[in-house]
Amino acid sequence: MVILAPSIPEIQKHIDHYWILNDAGILSLGSPFMYAYPGITPDMIIVLEGHYTMTYMGKTYHSDASRLFSFIHDQVYLDLSALKRCIIVKFKSRGLSSLRPFLRADAQTIMRDSVACLDDVFGVAINNFISYLDTLQAPQVVTALDEWFLKQYNKQAEGFVVAMAQEISSTFDMKTIMDATGYSYSTMERHFKKDTGLTPKRFQSLQRYKLALRELYITRNSDWQHYVVKYGYYDQSHFIKDIKRYTYLTPGQLLKTAAFIKVRPM
Template structure:
């Protein structure tokens, strides 16, 4: 697998975390890959073969060729159906707000086709991205497209942006009471703002960011035991750690560590 990331133009850096590409030849025996929540929505363009997405143990769907995946509140299992060729935009947790044409909460755990979000304009940018020969051209195309939407939208709610930064800086280890106290904002108002702007509650985002920090330790093998991993991530105890971990990945830390982690290792390692 060849995975590369690219920085956005400064005009879009407040909204976009990075662009990334993934290329891989067809596998004789395709393996399922587990994607865990990271608090970021992504716009995906499959210029290679499509991916199968598992709904449960027995049901699956074929992902659209071009789509935006809403916030994940649970793990996602996918499987390549041939040669992988993906160009993607990874937004900051609050970064998709200016481009959303439907309520973000309704996109949770969904691959929403670009045509559903942007109509014929979505189809036009999809075709341009898919036929572009190199990544740099794809970046120019998508930045031109997204900048057009910025002209007619409001700036990201400063309160939401500030709270997201506080949660990320603390690796998700602050309680929502502590966050609301630091930001001097009523907790209910904070939760309402988050639900509409990000599609997750502050508590869900905090858990997600905390899990990401833990995954980096796990994937970089920076722990001596799972008890040590729970301690390093400042969970109350190991039982709390296992409960939160399983909520987002569907597996215990030990089970997850033994899974096929090729994509996780690419996406979440430093």
């Protein structure tokens, strides 16, 4: 398992890292059965060898296709036991605004086909690029991915409101952001929908739940009041309902399930 960051500044703004997993890396996750939940971190999985089983939105797929998870509307169940080698591209946790500079589609279009095969998104030529990646060592993979993303990069498609809001308030508290910027809620909403496909309220809710869920998995802390205080939930009932809203499981049940958020790089 190798984790390497992009080296080109334009790419660094939108992609956190490339996670290169070989057979040993996948097995070291502890369980090949993984759940993923709605969130604001787009992911791209590039399959180099093997296949996986994915259950999503009531359908099950047995596939060796590389996929882009731009936004997860429902929980995803993944069986990776037959996936030998792959690369996972982790974008910044800013929703579609971290992804859109590399795509030729608006947020609404991306949201409608939010879990898509890479050749549907980028064209069949990407299959030749994936075959090329399969011949490279880890440092060369980073260089190749950087150069490929740079070719897709369109500065004009970069949004500004999510990055700006994140600097003002890590929990995306809308009152704090509006006070600091002088923007009205309707102005914030217009920019958020354009950049992310989500309203500010929905984005804030996902951000809070994502941060709480990550801490829950990493620390195994079952003191629910801690999350209430730290992340601004009304009470424990609100915290539990919000987690269940996105994952269909209570916090206690989540601690008994495997998920990428537990093992993947931060």
